[in-house]
Amino acid sequence: MNWKNIKLIFIKELVGTVRDKRTIIAMIIIPLIFYPILFMGIGYFNQMGNEKSEEAISKIIIIGAEFSPPLLKYFQNNPKIEILSIPNNPLLKLQKGEVQLILIIPSDFKDRIEEGESGPLILKYDATETKSRIAQKRINQAIAEYEKEIISQRLSMMHLKEEFIRPLILQTENVASPQKVTGSLLGVLLPYLIVILIFVGAMHTAVDITAGEKERGTITTLLVSQINRLEIVLGKCFAVMLISFISMVLGLIGLTLAFLSGTSIMGGIEGVEFGISFSTIFLLFLVLLPLVGLASAVLIMVGIFARNIKEASSYITPIYMLTIFLGVISISQGIELSGKMFLVPVLNSSFVFKEILMGKIYWSHIITTFSANMVIATLALLGATRLFTKEEVLFRS
Incomplete structure (x- = not known):
């Protein structure tokens, strides 16, 4: 060779x-x-789409809003959430994308909360739609804030501090360079x-x-x-x-x-x-x-x-x-x-x-x-x- x-x-x-x-x-x-x-084009349009989705108003339908006025206030105080009147077929509206989420509050929700029990909520959204997922995230945040208020009230009635239900404080540290x-x-x-x-x-x-x-x-x-x-x-x-x-x-x-x-x-x-x-x-x-x-x-x-x-x-x-x-x-x-x-x-x-x-x-x-x-x-x-x-x-x- x-x-x-x-x-x-x-x-x-x-x-x-x-x-x-x-x-x-x-x-x-x-x-x-x-x-x-x-x-760069993929990243730009992806970023632009996320920003538009985050800025968009989440249109939701609440069935049974009268059964929990305190919870309703948390939704009304969020400028990114718009509560619509209940149509004849709300599920069809959700499937068509005309609304992003449906929240169902049972009639006994208020009584359960006042009696110290858990109040069930039913949340329906479309996981394939970005706007619907964002609406679900916003509703979950509002519900979490209301839940925190209920817990605080119950602890106050029992003369307990919040640390009573959170006995552990976990501090995480990432050692990776x-x-x-x-x-x-x-x-x-x-x-x-x-x-x-x-x-x-x-x-x-x-x-x-x-x-x-x-x-x-x-x-x-x-x-x-x-x-x-x-x-x-x-x-x-x-x-x-x-x-x-x-x-x-x-x-x-x-x-x-x-x-x-x-x-x-x-x-x-x-x-x-x-x-x-x-x-x-x-x-x-x-x-x-x-x-x-x-x-x-x-x-x-x-x-x-x-x-x-x-x-x-x-x-x-x-x-x-x-x-x-x-x-x-x-x-x-x-x-x-x-x-x-x-x-x-x-x-x-x-x-x-x-x-x-x-x-x-x-x-x-x-x-x-x-x-x-x-x-x-x-x-x-x-x-x-x-x-x-x-x-x-x-x-x-």
Whole structure:
């Protein structure tokens, strides 16, 4: 194996890729411009929607308001609550969204409260509607204030202090450092984004320099050269790895700018210090390199097998969907990998990324993940090389 030949193929593919405007758009424009605008836009409209929902007046219907005038005053004193007259079919109004909540007060509510018993209340709302959930929260707050008043009156009648029913005072203190809080926050979303960015960055280039060359007929130039097939595949794979890595880094930079802007879906988070130590970056890179190689090798193999770009895209789609599925598993709360599960590609990297960002360094997990991904990437490269030696695969129509 001649590394000069591999370098020659590597440079050739890089030059060809850089000349392609579509690659520049996919590698630079989308990560640095589109991603920040997308996340900032999502955060802006989400924030604007929440503010409008919080500012909106909650329209409620109270059935049996005459059975508890003191409770009714708490609702009337809240400027964000509007009490409507009772229509013929209040439940239908709630289902249509014309009112946000229905509160039913039984006829014996007042007597129960005066006798020192518990007074039942029935609250109906639509959990699928934001305004209805906000109305439920406001009503619960008013009921809690009224309940506190009743408790205070009952304790006063018995000449007891409020501390009598609250014998314990619990003081909580979060000992997690801002860096650990940051790692925990990043560990939820960042591994998923890294995996997606790696595959997105590699897909276009991998297909173009394999299936694209077959479609354009330029692959015959390589085949008649004195460079052996393994050197050609390695040169192409290294080029895809570099493009994928650069695209992923630029994507993370774009997302970081969006997160720190204060208008993204993660903006304005308090108690968080964005910053990663050199040792953490080294460990992330150690796990990241085999994953980039794995993605590039698999996509190169698929591109070599496909007849043209269209067919390659159809093969890559289920692979990409599987990648997304494995990434989604990594962000699921409460799920932990153990034993042989760290041999599953993509899934193992996502969980190790998460562990490293949270400050949990398990060398057994890192070594297993690194080794498993390297072995699978090597097998994919050998498979791509084997396909590259078969004329019936390279020239089939």
